Amino acid sequence: MHNPPIRHCTACGAAVTYRVPEGDSRPRAVCPACGHIQYENPRNIVGTIPAWEQQVLLCRRAIEPRYGLWTLPAGFMELGESTESGALRETREEAGAEVTLGGLYAVINVLPANQVYFFYRGQLAQPQWLAGEESLEVKLFREADIPWEQIAFRSVAQTLKRYFADQRAGRFQIHTFDIT
Amino acid sequence: MHNPPIRHCTACGAAVTYRVPEGDSRPRAVCPACGHIQYENPRNIVGTIPAWEQQVLLCRRAIEPRYGLWTLPAGFMELGESTESGALRETREEAGAEVTLGGLYAVINVLPANQVYFFYRGQLAQPQWLAGEESLEVKLFREADIPWEQIAFRSVAQTLKRYFADQRAGRFQIHTFDIT
Numbered sequence: 001m002h003n004p005p006i007r008h009c010t011a012c013g014a015a016v017t018y019r020v021p022e023g024d025s026r027p028r029a030v031c032p033a034c035g036h037i038q039y040e041n042p043r044n045i046v047g048t049i050p051a052w053e054q055q056v057l058l059c060r061r062a063i064e065p066r067y068g069l070w071t072l073p074a075g076f077m078e079l080g081e082s083t084e085s086g087a088l089r090e091t092r093e094e095a096g097a098e099v100t101l102g103g104l105y106a107v108i109n110v111l112p113a114n115q116v117y118f119f120y121r122g123q124l125a126q127p128q129w130l131a132g133e134e135s136l137e138v139k140l141f142r143e144a145d146i147p148w149e150q151i152a153f154r155s156v157a158q159t160l161k162r163y164f165a166d167q168r169a170g171r172f173q174i175h176t177f178d179i180t
Numbered sequence: 181m182h183n184p185p186i187r188h189c190t191a192c193g194a195a196v197t198y199r200v201p202e203g204d205s206r207p208r209a210v211c212p213a214c215g216h217i218q219y220e221n222p223r224n225i226v227g228t229i230p231a232w233e234q235q236v237l238l239c240r241r242a243i244e245p246r247y248g249l250w251t252l253p254a255g256f257m258e259l260g261e262s263t264e265s266g267a268l269r270e271t272r273e274e275a276g277a278e279v280t281l282g283g284l285y286a287v288i289n290v291l292p293a294n295q296v297y298f299f300y301r302g303q304l305a306q307p308q309w310l311a312g313e314e315s316l317e318v319k320l321f322r323e324a325d326i327p328w329e330q331i332a333f334r335s336v337a338q339t340l341k342r343y344f345a346d347q348r349a350g351r352f353q354i355h356t357f358d359i360t
Binding site: 004006007008009010011012013014015023026029038039040041042043044076077078079080081082083084103104107109111114116118133174176178 | 189192193209220221258262287296298313354356
């Protein structure tokens, strides 16, 4: 779910050129035939940290990239949804779990991927889940059992480290950070 | 800076059809010729609340939509930047002002526009600014002088209301809310 550079105009199909339009300061995909400018912007990844007692629910990825590694349930935010509703949807799709949202926990700029991550705290209604199509396995982990060497993404590992530190401190606060 | 529905494939230029790809649950712009799927996702708007003493710097829009109305400096997040660096860039471009960021203040889902707003608190280094090309005028306002009937966007009005309430309370906290 990554868009490669634009080669053709989405409005008329002609081959585009990348140039700086008048009044702009960045190269854009501009159509020499119809004048349409196709903008490209960072995308949002929305997910949750599903909790049950002192444990967190992780999913083992059944898809590339990072097949077989562990992650929090999260995915691309879709048109027509909010960051919260997207996070709930991803938790259902990937972990087959229903959570009650407990507030925004982390906002992470992942600069190499042009992505912004949103993780919400989530309280599992019951210790119940079901690996979705994109997960090989879904499992609760205590802090001591987290497979740190097999976490799929730095954004997820750094979120989990902050989460367990806050849990130990007995106080959850919002975290904003960049991955460069 | 809004992308209309996709009519042609960005990879090969053929006419696309909207259909649900296998293994997906939503209609996407799929190319019948080359198979490329062009995803569309919400976009981020990044900006600041530039403060000087008890006042906030607003810009009067020199562009559509909402020409002539007042807003906070903000605009589309670009590829290659973080939400913070984008917010600083927009503050420079629209208000000609340099601010020191004071943390994330508001995250707003604007559902009808498929946008997520990020507003950061900003401390003006000096009471100095310059209307950019997209602004007719840039001016500091005390709470009592805010032209509430002439604020360009609900997201901005609601952010300013929360900001001044927090300022009165002497404690700024992060706000997350939806505009539907």
